[in-house]
Amino acid sequence: MNLLYSEGQKGAYPASYYAATANQKLELGPMEGDSVCDVAIIGAGFTGLSAAYHLAELGHNVIVLEAQRVGWGASGRNGGQLGTGQRVNQMTLEKMLGDDHAMRLWELAEASKDLVKNLVHKHKIDCGLKPGIIYADHQKRFAAETEAYVRHLNKRYGYDQIGYVDSVDLHEYIGTEAYHGGSLDWGAAHLHPLNFALGLAEAALHEGAQIFEQTEVTKITHGARVNLETNRGRVSAEHVLLACNGYLGELEGHVGAKVMPINSYIVATEPLSEALARDVIRDDVAVADSRFVVNYYRLSEDRRMLFGGRESYGYRYPDDIAASVKKRMVGIYPQLADAKIDYYWGGTLGITLNRMPHVARLAPNILSASGYSGHGVGMSTLCGQLMAEAIHGNGTRFDTMASVPVPQFPGGMLLRRPLLVLAMLYFAMRDRF
Numbered sequence: 001m002n003l004l005y006s007e008g009q010k011g012a013y014p015a016s017y018y019a020a021t022a023n024q025k026l027e028l029g030p031m032e033g034d035s036v037c038d039v040a041i042i043g044a045g046f047t048g049l050s051a052a053y054h055l056a057e058l059g060h061n062v063i064v065l066e067a068q069r070v071g072w073g074a075s076g077r078n079g080g081q082l083g084t085g086q087r088v089n090q091m092t093l094e095k096m097l098g099d100d101h102a103m104r105l106w107e108l109a110e111a112s113k114d115l116v117k118n119l120v121h122k123h124k125i126d127c128g129l130k131p132g133i134i135y136a137d138h139q140k141r142f143a144a145e146t147e148a149y150v151r152h153l154n155k156r157y158g159y160d161q162i163g164y165v166d167s168v169d170l171h172e173y174i175g176t177e178a179y180h181g182g183s184l185d186w187g188a189a190h191l192h193p194l195n196f197a198l199g200l201a202e203a204a205l206h207e208g209a210q211i212f213e214q215t216e217v218t219k220i221t222h223g224a225r226v227n228l229e230t231n232r233g234r235v236s237a238e239h240v241l242l243a244c245n246g247y248l249g250e251l252e253g254h255v256g257a258k259v260m261p262i263n264s265y266i267v268a269t270e271p272l273s274e275a276l277a278r279d280v281i282r283d284d285v286a287v288a289d290s291r292f293v294v295n296y297y298r299l300s301e302d303r304r305m306l307f308g309g310r311e312s313y314g315y316r317y318p319d320d321i322a323a324s325v326k327k328r329m330v331g332i333y334p335q336l337a338d339a340k341i342d343y344y345w346g347g348t349l350g351i352t353l354n355r356m357p358h359v360a361r362l363a364p365n366i367l368s369a370s371g372y373s374g375h376g377v378g379m380s381t382l383c384g385q386l387m388a389e390a391i392h393g394n395g396t397r398f399d400t401m402a403s404v405p406v407p408q409f410p411g412g413m414l415l416r417r418p419l420l421v422l423a424m425l426y427f428a429m430r431d432r433f
Contacts, residue, residue: 003247003261003348004067004216006316011214013069016077016345017268017306018194023126026070026201031212031232037063039391040228040237042217042251045075046376047369048243049200049211050115050384056207058392063237064209065230067216071197073247074376077347079266079296079308081133081286082116082189084162085109087355087375091152097404104400106157108386112378113187115385120191125199128301132285133188136170136179142290143167143181150183161187174287175279178332182290190286190298193377200381220251222363241387242368245380246350252368257408258358259350259371263317266308267325268300268343269336277303280333294374295328305329305336317346349374352406359383359401367391367398371406 013019039055041048044066055062066072086093086109093102120129137143146164153159162185165173170182201211212232219229220240228235242252246261272280277299281287286298297307307329312318322344330337352358352371357379359369367390369383383401390398 002249004249007346007348011068013072013076013194014345015343016266017300017304017343018076018192020343021192021300022198023195024198026198028070028211028213030214031063031065031230031235033232034234034236035063036236037061037210038237039063039239039241040065040226040235041241041243042228043073043243043245043247044070044197044201044211044213045073045243045245046197046200046380047245047384047387048241049075049197049204050381051241051243051387052209052211052384053200053204053207054385054388055391056204056209058388060391062204062209063235064204064211065215065217065228065235066211066213067247069213070201070211071194074245074347074349075197075380076194077266077345078193078349078377079286079288079306080190080193080298080377081288081296082113082191082377083133083288083375084113084159084185084188086379087357087373089149090157091149101400101403103157105404108382108397108400109378112382113189116191116196116378116381117189119200119203119381120196123199123203125196125203127192127195127199129189129191130284131186131189132283133185133190134165134170134173134182134285134287135185136174136182136287136289138179138290140180146181146183159187161185173282173285175282175335176332179289184285188286191377192301196377217251220366222366224365226363226365239365239367239391241391242362242366242370243384245370245372245376246348248350248370252362254362255358255360255368255370258406259352260409261348262351263312263346263348264308264374265310265312265317265321265325265344265346266306267322267329267341269305269307269339270342272299272303272305272339274303276335279335280305295332297329297332304342305333305339321346349376353409354406356404356406357383357401358406359386359398359404361402369401
């Protein structure tokens with residue numbers, strides 16, 4: 001089954017709070033006939049739109065090919081959290097890659113947050129950008145590790161926007177007894193992801209990029225010029241960028257062996273009273289917890305609880321999204337037991353085995369970036385910029401990301417899913433007990 005067409009009506013945004021509150025719906029239409037360009041980009045999520053914007057700004061003739069709609073995939077349906085650092089913490093990266101490489105990855109991660117914030121401000125993108133993310137420890141033994149990690153970021157990386165929060169203070173910030181401590185990061189942020197994607201698309205269009213919706217790439221033929229076959233015609237390009245993340249399918253086997261699609265789910269409650277909203281998240285920050293299958297949540301601009309949790313690994317969404325995610329939410333916030341669920345939805349993201357992005361040169365003129373593993377708002381936007389830089393002749397930052405080893409899933413594309421299901425069952429049990 002093709003994940004591109006397993007989620008609702010073709011050519012329409014799946015129902016979600018984000019789709020219902022989008023500032024606009026760009027109607028860009030499909031490509032008609034054959035085209036020639038400098039750079040063809042497959043996918044109009046954060047990665048592809050960022051690459052298109054930066055390449056067009058540099059004077060390149062750019063075409064973006066999107067099988068569905070701008071921001072239709074994970075870019076328009078995620079938790080909206082713009083986190084600090086890489087998906088893997090800096091202490092782990094230091095052991096894995098050495099201090100120098102870890103420092104360069106930290107600098108890139110900081111650049112990713114700055115890039116998103118600067119794009120929002122420069123192009124006046126109305127996406128509700130707000131500061132602050134709390135990382136909450138669901139097990140008591142994690143609290144000491146968090147406190148040590150905060151000190152490490154403060155001292156080694158000079159990052160002073162994060163601080164440790166003990167269980168008493170944490171309860172004041174977020175009205176729940178479910179956690180034993182954590183950290184509060186004012187350098188991180190959260191936003192309405194679909195509105196950010198739509199604003200980024202408008203910025204790319206303004207710079208001269210062409211974006212075609214409902215134009216699915218079905219085949220890539222390598223060569224001095226890369227030829228793409230689509231359901232609407234052919235494209236000949238000097239360079240091609242893959243920006244498909246969890247929706248790559250079987251288009252490129254090398255990436256597929258290292259990046260696997262999984263589904264995550266979110267509910268949006270009815271608008272909460274001002275008092276209840278302040279009780280659950282006092283300072284309007286976002287929250288992510290320490291479970292392997294992370295609970296992530298924040299308040300919308302109209303005071304709804306947007307609560308994400310639960311994962312699945314099949315091609316179809318389960319029938320009980322609203323009930324199962326609300327159960328997780330009420331486990332954290334019993335005071336929301338009577339809150340009506342107005343919206344619920346799922347989305348497909350790409351994960352890697354070691355949770356680091358897969359950034360690669362698949363050929364001299366074909367680049368790929370995907371597998372952000374739930375940490376994609378900043379890193380996907382940055383990776384689009386890094387691919388643009390590499391095409392334009394400066395691949396230094398791209399190569400820093402590409403030099404991070406990302407292993408294949410055991411069994412490749414054939415066995416990756418059943419093996420991951422077994423692993424996730426284990427981690428779910430570990431979270432529970």
